[in-house]
Amino acid sequence: MEIFDLTLHELHEKLKAKELSSVEATKAMLARIEAVDGKVHAYITVTPEQALAEAEAADQRIAAGNIDLLTGIPVALKDIFVTKGIRTTCGSKILENFIPPYDGTAVAKLKERGAVIVGKLNQDEFAMGSSCESSYFGSCKNPWNLECIPGGSSGGSAAAIAAREATATLGTDTGGSIRQPASHCGIVGLKPTYGRVSRYGVIAYASSLDQVGPMTRDVKDAAIMLGAVAGHDPMDSTSVDTPVPDYLATLEAGVKGLKIGLPAQYYIEGLDPDVKRSMDEAIALYKSLGAEICEVSLPHTEYAVATYYLIATAEASSNLARYDGVRFGHRSENAKGLIDMFAKSRAEGFGDEVKRRIMLGTYALSSGYYDAYYLKAQKVRTLIMQDFLKAFESVDLLLTPVAPTPSFKIGEKLADPLQMYLSDIFTIPVNLAGTCGMSIPAGMSAAGLPIGLQLIGKPFGEETVLRAGYAFERETDWHNLRAAL
Amino acid sequence: MKITRAEVEHVAKLARLELSEPELDTFTAQMDSILAYVEKLNALDTDGIVPTSHAVPMENAFRPDQPKDSIGVEAALANAPQHTDSFFQVPKVIE
Numbered sequence: 001m002e003i004f005d006l007t008l009h010e011l012h013e014k015l016k017a018k019e020l021s022s023v024e025a026t027k028a029m030l031a032r033i034e035a036v037d038g039k040v041h042a043y044i045t046v047t048p049e050q051a052l053a054e055a056e057a058a059d060q061r062i063a064a065g066n067i068d069l070l071t072g073i074p075v076a077l078k079d080i081f082v083t084k085g086i087r088t089t090c091g092s093k094i095l096e097n098f099i100p101p102y103d104g105t106a107v108a109k110l111k112e113r114g115a116v117i118v119g120k121l122n123q124d125e126f127a128m129g130s131s132c133e134s135s136y137f138g139s140c141k142n143p144w145n146l147e148c149i150p151g152g153s154s155g156g157s158a159a160a161i162a163a164r165e166a167t168a169t170l171g172t173d174t175g176g177s178i179r180q181p182a183s184h185c186g187i188v189g190l191k192p193t194y195g196r197v198s199r200y201g202v203i204a205y206a207s208s209l210d211q212v213g214p215m216t217r218d219v220k221d222a223a224i225m226l227g228a229v230a231g232h233d234p235m236d237s238t239s240v241d242t243p244v245p246d247y248l249a250t251l252e253a254g255v256k257g258l259k260i261g262l263p264a265q266y267y268i269e270g271l272d273p274d275v276k277r278s279m280d281e282a283i284a285l286y287k288s289l290g291a292e293i294c295e296v297s298l299p300h301t302e303y304a305v306a307t308y309y310l311i312a313t314a315e316a317s318s319n320l321a322r323y324d325g326v327r328f329g330h331r332s333e334n335a336k337g338l339i340d341m342f343a344k345s346r347a348e349g350f351g352d353e354v355k356r357r358i359m360l361g362t363y364a365l366s367s368g369y370y371d372a373y374y375l376k377a378q379k380v381r382t383l384i385m386q387d388f389l390k391a392f393e394s395v396d397l398l399l400t401p402v403a404p405t406p407s408f409k410i411g412e413k414l415a416d417p418l419q420m421y422l423s424d425i426f427t428i429p430v431n432l433a434g435t436c437g438m439s440i441p442a443g444m445s446a447a448g449l450p451i452g453l454q455l456i457g458k459p460f461g462e463e464t465v466l467r468a469g470y471a472f473e474r475e476t477d478w479h480n481l482r483a484a485l
Numbered sequence: 486m487k488i489t490r491a492e493v494e495h496v497a498k499l500a501r502l503e504l505s506e507p508e509l510d511t512f513t514a515q516m517d518s519i520l521a522y523v524e525k526l527n528a529l530d531t532d533g534i535v536p537t538s539h540a541v542p543m544e545n546a547f548r549p550d551q552p553k554d555s556i557g558v559e560a561a562l563a564n565a566p567q568h569t570d571s572f573f574q575v576p577k578v579i580e
Contacts, residue, residue: 098564099563102556194539208538208540234548238543302525310523325566326575328564337576337577338577340576341576344503347502347504350502355512359516366496376531378536379531379537382535383531383534418522421519432540434539
């Protein structure tokens with residue numbers, strides 16, 4: 001087995017037993033990136049020099065007997081994470097040359113544990129998209145089929161894992177941006193409960209929905225990564241001061257007696273037949289493992305996409321007001337006066353999808369429309385949240401598809417934004433409700449594209465989600481498949 | 486029509502976005518179809534429903550009002566498109 005093929009926990013065992021050094025592992029990963037990233041384009045920036053220096057430091061730490069689960073592990077970050085001294089673009093021209101003066105909290109936590117950062121990953125511009133096609137730096141490709149999208153917005157984070165270009169990665173999820181690409185690339189992606197992981201140093205899209213999470217080869221790796229980055233942070237007043245459990249301690253507890261709900265509204269006519277078959281097989285497997293399966297109802301599901309595109313765009317229009325060409329980022333050289341400088345810098349710096357969302361959000365918040373659009377959406381959000389809380393009175397988990405179809409061809413949905421938005425129909429409600437969800441590999445389509453299943457947990461119920469995911473993974477082989485590149 | 490081209494032009498001005506003529510056409514059509522789609526929310530009676538701004542119950546987070554280290558002038562200005570010794574520079578505002 002190649003070094004780049006090892007999972008995080010496997011590589012950790014080898015580092016601990018001194019069968020391998022972090023420098024060797026890091027060099028193997030950098031060589032892998034060099035070999036395949038020309039095809040996949042998962043990376044926006046690779047940082048070989050820093051990575052090798054960090055790997056040497058990790059090896060010294062290991063030699064001194066001070067090894068953490070992440071020490072010496074080559075990881076990569078979605079380019080939305082602010083990294084001190086390393087260019088951070090968020091997939092946008094407007095931040096093409098932005099070099100942050102500080103590390104975000106999740107990044108700092110990984111570094112403290114001795115993780116080696118090999119680079120920054122491709123994404124939809126400002127995390128706005130479901131296909132990675134809106135990246136200013138060019139589309140990322142799906143390693144399973146280079147003509148298909150890897151999903152988005154954390155497409156680079158998912159593709160890098162599937163192509164074995166990083167041992168583990170971090171992504172962010174506002175409406176499905178971790179889970180949907182994880183599903184399309186056949187990897188594990190966990191969106192924690194809102195407030196579980198600090199958002200400090202994560203470039204903001206929609207602040208009441210954004211959440212940081214791990215994207216990994218298997219469920220155990222996700223448990224390790226979540227344990228590393230979770231927890232309260234004084235720098236993010238929305239991070240919650242709830243103790244972080246030992247996610248590994250409960251991982252093997254199984255699903256016997258667990259109640260798993262199937263939301264009727266997620267198993268609709270028109271669900272892709274391959275997706276439907278994978279869900280049926282997963283449900284049968286959980287039954288055989290002793291879980292109790294029942295139908296539940298989330299009656300406001302059909303309103304989630306409309307609610308999301310009002311709330312997320314409204315928050316985005318406010319968050320992205322900071323890109324004005326004054327303190328950092330692109331400034332137009334063709335402007336006459338201050339206001340013209342703002343308007344031209346933003347026009348030149350932002351891509352189509354970002355402009356469209358800023359426009360929609362500005363409209364939804366503008367005088368005369370605020371009550372009809374933004375306030376209305378916030379009220380419907382309450383109803384969607386209540387759906388989940390009610391369902392969780394009778395079940396421990398929900399099992400659903402992640403996306404209505406497997407990955408699609410690059411370019412296929414670009415002309416019709418609404419069709420693109422509807423591909424997030426099963427992931428968006430989880431963000432609106434603020435709870436946690438994980439995508440795990442659960443099948444392959446006839447065309448050879450991965451299919452994920454989503455486990456949705458109660459707020460701060462990550463332990464149960466991970467435990468149920470692990471039980472599934474132990475009985476299946478989907479997560480061990482590797483794309484031929 | 487849910488939104489007119491003139492309204493789109495006005496919104497672009499509010500958002501400080503200079504849009505080209507073709508962009509105005511495209512966005513008018515696309516925003517119109519998205520706004521027609523979100524109309525479906527009006528099918529729901531939300532009278533008396535409390536709006537949700539955050540999914541997790543939040544209280545104001547207080548901390549002692551004590552000065553802490555800051556990143557300093559040099560680092561703060563390092564990414565500025567244009568600056569003098571300790572200021573961000575912008576085009577002249579007053580004629």
